[in-house]
């Protein structure tokens with residue numbers, strides 16, 4: 515079954531809602547973004563959260579080793595590396611790493627999947643920020659040769675209306691959404707629930 519990550523948590527209410535609605539992962543964005551929170555803010559949310567076994571993820575773009583380690587010390591389960599981090603850097607977080615690439619990355623799929631990460635995520639091309647654009651990429655044009663579906667995570671412009679098709683095109687292990695479950699820049703409970711329900715229905 516495809517797992518779901520709801521990203522861009524900014525309040526305890528958002529995080530608890532996503533957990534209760536059946537998310538498998540929730541994410542906090544520590545990189546420059548309209549959803550950026552500090553590691554301490556995420557820590558305070560985690561302190562109040564009834565996790566129910568849901569995995570928590572800190573999203574960084576080119577962090578220092580100290581920053582990424584501090585996020586894990588605050589209780590996050592995974593670090594999502596959304597920048598230009600090297601395999602050697604990611605190796606330091608083995609067992610707790612998600613490595614993201616833009617869909618127009620020059621890396622081959624083999625090079626991506628050689629990264630020592632639990633999931634290899636493909637997102638839309640970078641815009642103002644390194645992620646969270648709310649735009650999808652051309653799924654049909656994306657070369658799927660060499661994708662390891664058991665470790666493949668899909669992101670970029672996913673929403674309740676297109677997640678069924680996205681899963682049928684890629685059969686990913688994980689789907690990751692931020693913008694597509696928001697209204698007026700805030701997480702929208704109805705969209706969060708509908709996104710998760712639609713994933714579970716097709717996978």
Ligand SMILES: O=C(O)c1ccccc1N[C@@H]1O[C@H](COP(=O)(O)O)[C@@H](O)[C@H]1O
Nearest residue numbers: 521547645646647648669670671692693
């Ligand atoms: O969500 C963000 O704002 C963000 C900012 C910088 C790096 C990563 C970010 N989030 C990740 O972006 C993708 C796609 O998001 P969207 O659904 O298109 O808005 C996803 O992997 C988020 O984890």
